[in-house]
Amino acid sequence: MKRVMVFVLTLAVSTSVAFAQSGGSITGTVSDLAGDKVASAPIVATNVTTKAVYRATSSAAGAYTLEALPAGAYDVAVTVLAFAPFAQKDVAVAAGQTLRLDIHLFDFQLNTLGDGREFQTDRLSAHPAPTGPAPRTPEGKPDFTGVWYAQRPVDPGTPQMLPWAEKLFKERVANNAKDAPGARCLTRGITAAGALFPYEMVQTPRRLVMIFEDDIPSHRTVYLDGRGHPKDPNPNWMGHSIGRWEGDTLVVDTAGFNDRTWLDNLGHPHTEMLHVTERLRRVDLGHLEIEFTIEDPGAYTKPWIIKRVAELDTDDEVGEYVCTEGERDAPHMVGK
16 A cells, blocks of 8 residues: 555656646746836736636746746736736747746836826725615616716726737837827727716716716717617717616617727727627616627627726816817827
8 A cells, every 4th residue: 555655646746747847937027117126916827728827926026937837828917006907918938948028017107206106096996985775867767977986997808809900009009009099189989988087977867978077078978868870970089879778777889980099098999890888887876887898890809898897986076178288298209
C-alpha cells in the first residue's frame, strides 16, 4: 500500500512539473501615462480559444505576473477606477516562455489640482440613495421623474466588431481619443448621454424627457403615445426614440442615427444602421437599472449589451452647459 501511495504522489508531482514546463506566463508593470506605478490593479487574461480566465493583481510597485498559462492567445484587460479600461487582444503566449507586457493606463483627467482623479472616482462609485418603493404615475406606471447621478457601468459587454470597425477603434485608442466628438463640443451620443454628469428625467403620460447637463443637444425625448418611427427619418445624433411598457419595464426603441457619434469613451464606432433598445427599471425609490442592446450589422457581428445603474440624487439640479463658451482644448488634442 505504501508503494502505491508513493507512486501516486510521484505521478502527481511529475504531472504538475510537466504542466508548469508546458505553460507560459505574462509579466510586467502597471503604470499611468506619467509613469507612476498603479497598485492593486486587477489583470484579467482570457484564453481566446477555451475562454478560461486567469487573474493577477499588481503589487505596491505595480508589478504583476500571470503564471501557468497554457500556450495560446489571450485577451488581457485591466479595469481600475478613474482610468479608462485597458484591453489588448490576441496576446500570444508560448509554452515555457515569459512574455513582457507593460500596461499603461489612460487617465480621463490630468491628475492635477482641480482636474484630479476624484471626479472619475466619484462618478464611478455608488452613492447613498433614499429607500422606499418606486413612485408611480396616476396610470399605475413607474415614474422615472427625478435627478439621477451619472449612470455607472455594471457590465460593459463584449462588442464583436467587423474588421473595419476594429481597425478604426484601435486607431482611436492609439491616438488617445483625440478625435472624440465631445472634445470638439459635438454630441457624444445616446449611450454616453447621462453617463458623465447627473441628469434629469421628467415623465408625462405621453413622453419621457431626459435633460442632460453635459451634452449638446441638452435633451432627449422618448415618445410614449404609441407613435412609430418616421418612415424616412433624417439621420441625427441621438436618433428617434419611442417607448412601450412591458410590465414595470420601459422599453425604448431608438433608430434613425447618423454615424458621427462614439458608442463609448474608448471610441467604438457605428454606422447609420445602428438600432438601440433600452430597458429602464426603477427598482425602488432610489435605484435605476438601464440596459442597452446595441445592434448594428454594419459594424458588429452580433448584438452588444451594456448594463448600468444609477442612484437618485435628491440634492442636485441640472445646470446650464455651453460647451463652446471659453473652449480652448480642441487645438491641444494632438494624440500620440
